[in-house]
Amino acid sequence: MPDYIIAVDQGTSSSRAILYNRQLQPIASHNEELALSYPHSGWVEQDPEAIWQSVLNCIQQLMRQNEIKATQVAALALTNQRETTLLWDKATGKALYPAIVWQDRRTADQCVELKQSHEAILRQKTGLLADPYFSATKLQWMLDQQADIRRRAGAGELCFGTIDCFLLWRLTAGKVHATEASNASRTLLFNIHQQQWDPELLSLFNIPAALLPQVCDSAAELGITMPDLFGHPIPILSILGDQQAALLGQACIEPGMLKSTYGTGCFAVVNTGKQVLNSQHQLLSTVAWRIKGECTYALEGSIFMAGATVQWLRDKLGIIRQASDTETLAKKVSYQQSELLIPAFTGLGAPHWQPKAQAALFGLTRNSGREEICAAALRSVAYQTQDLLQAMRKDGIELSDIRVDGGMTTNQWFLQALADLTQTKVLSSKQPDATAFGTAFLAAYQLGWYPQLSAINTLRQKPTQFTPELSPHQQAICYQNWCQTINKLLA
Ligand SMILES: Nc1ncnc2c1ncn2[C@@H]1O[C@H](COP(=O)(O)OP(=O)(O)O)[C@@H](O)[C@H]1O
Numbered sequence: 263m264p265d266y267i268i269a270v271d272q273g274t275s276s277s278r279a280i281l282y283n284r285q286l287q288p289i290a291s292h293n294e295e296l297a298l299s300y301p302h303s304g305w306v307e308q309d310p311e312a313i314w315q316s317v318l319n320c321i322q323q324l325m326r327q328n329e330i331k332a333t334q335v336a337a338l339a340l341t342n343q344r345e346t347t348l349l350w351d352k353a354t355g356k357a358l359y360p361a362i363v364w365q366d367r368r369t370a371d372q373c374v375e376l377k378q379s380h381e382a383i384l385r386q387k388t389g390l391l392a393d394p395y396f397s398a399t400k401l402q403w404m405l406d407q408q409a410d411i412r413r414r415a416g417a418g419e420l421c422f423g424t425i426d427c428f429l430l431w432r433l434t435a436g437k438v439h440a441t442e443a444s445n446a447s448r449t450l451l452f453n454i455h456q457q458q459w460d461p462e463l464l465s466l467f468n469i470p471a472a473l474l475p476q477v478c479d480s481a482a483e484l485g486i487t488m489p490d491l492f493g494h495p496i497p498i499l500s501i502l503g504d505q506q507a508a509l510l511g512q513a514c515i516e517p518g519m520l521k522s523t524y525g526t527g528c529f530a531v532v533n534t535g536k537q538v539l540n541s542q543h544q545l546l547s548t549v550a551w552r553i554k555g556e557c558t559y560a561l562e563g564s565i566f567m568a569g570a571t572v573q574w575l576r577d578k579l580g581i582i583r584q585a586s587d588t589e590t591l592a593k594k595v596s597y598q599q600s601e602l603l604i605p606a607f608t609g610l611g612a613p614h615w616q617p618k619a620q621a622a623l624f625g626l627t628r629n630s631g632r633e634e635i636c637a638a639a640l641r642s643v644a645y646q647t648q649d650l651l652q653a654m655r656k657d658g659i660e661l662s663d664i665r666v667d668g669g670m671t672t673n674q675w676f677l678q679a680l681a682d683l684t685q686t687k688v689l690s691s692k693q694p695d696a697t698a699f700g701t702a703f704l705a706a707y708q709l710g711w712y713p714q715l716s717a718i719n720t721l722r723q724k725p726t727q728f729t730p731e732l733s734p735h736q737q738a739i740c741y742q743n744w745c746q747t748i749n750k751l752l753a
């Protein structure tokens with residue numbers, strides 16, 4: 263009897279595959295880092311073949327290293343970086359362009375116009391707003407680059423997809439062109455109330471409907487892998503956008519429960535149940551998951567630079583050798599530090615939505631060194647989280663704690679700073695891969711191993727707790743300085 267599930271988490275910084283047993287304990291994993299390229303100012307791209315190859319290698323290596331045969335695998339469960347846009351040729355399966363990554367700002371000018379003319383309708387239909395972050399203007403940009411391309415798109419010769427859709431296509435050797443509702447809800451083309459591609463929005467962005475994938479439930483028989491890939495076909499039974507998968511993986515299955523994931527970016531997401539909450543404070547409404555045709559919705563605050571700021575310290579400034587060095591260095595720096603980093607390297611996301619903002623480091627003195635810059639970088643992620651929590655509270659969400667996960671949460675110093683600067687209890691998942699766990703659980707649910715979503719409560723390990731140690735008065739001084747500095751930058 264097949265007793266395993268393999269979850270694939272295709273993130274911005276890396277791809278990984280994790281092997282779970284029937285009790286949904288992680289048995290083994292295989293990880294591969296992925297490169298990003300920045301060919302022009304504001305552009306962020308990835309190689310579609312490198313993405314595909316990394317996913318394939320991760321699954322194959324995981325199976326090989328653990329002597330697992332495909333016949334022992336009950337399901338493949340996918341989760342992925344969202345919004346990243348691909349366009350490929352139906353006949354050859356080859357992408358026409360590099361993947362335009364969610365952080366890419368090339369369509370910022372277009373979004374300024376869109377904001378003035380169509381923000382209200384975009385918000386009402388999609389829960390999102392006019393920003394280059396989402397897929398629609400990225401796809402529009404691709405379609406505007408070649409003379410014949412819209413005709414080919416209209417004739418059904420090309421496919422658009424987010425990462426999940428591209429992987430599903432490749433895993434099934436072109437048999438399935440489909441996505442699922444949580445990923446579709448990030449495109450700016452999907453009506454989250456009616457659960458369908460919106461004809462008015464397709465016409466606004468001049469996007470031929472023939473390009474679009476079918477939108478499925480998040481748990482379903484989504485496809486079967488080609489036998490030659492893993493030696494035997496494996497059913498693909500769940501797909502979720504990575505932030506929605508983490509919401510499920512952190513057992514936030516009731517309205518009002520919040521998680522915040524610190525990977526490349528940071529995404530604070532709160533379950534709003536059957537209700538689409540219309541934020542008055544620049545947060546997004548999105549599909550959390552769709553099961554048996556029924557949608558659960560969520561409210562989201564998106565920060566573009568979290569772990570990516572740490573990568574910048576490593577790869578561009580060269581002041582650390584590895585991400586964990588930030589912890590050792592930051593420990594030496596008190597809250598009295600004058601240095602403040604506004605990490606608007608790819609514009610600012612929620613709640614500012616300023617795609618053209620540029621990063622800046624304030625308050626430098628002769629005493630400022632790599633310790634201070636590391637502390638400022640880590641604290642910038644905590645301050646931005648406080649911006650999101652404030653917006654959520656103003657929208658009427660009551661928050662008593664934050665369930666956190668993602669690569670950055672191995673940094674204990676950061677987690678204490680997060681509790682201090684948000685004055686909120688932080689519960690750090692002992693399962694650092696809450697994202698993969700979320701989609702693996704959904705596949706197990708689809709298999710009938712766990713017939714109720716509430717079973718996730720019993721599978722989740724007790725988290726580690728961080729409580730605020732900074733006084734509310736000191737926090738208020740620090741946060742006021744952050745707000746004033748951001749306002750200065752945006753003025
Ligand atoms: N100890 C650490 N301190 C700070 N940041 C870290 C640490 N370990 C990993 N990171 C950051 O976490 C990110 C990777 O997390 P991950 O959840 O794998 O991201 P993604 O899903 O976006 O690929 C990287 O950007 C890295 O810089």
Ligand SMILES: O=P(O)(O)OC[C@H](O)CO
Binds near residue numbers: 524
């Ligand atoms: O790569 P991550 O894990 O930071 O997630 C990227 C998000 O899905 C972008 O919306």
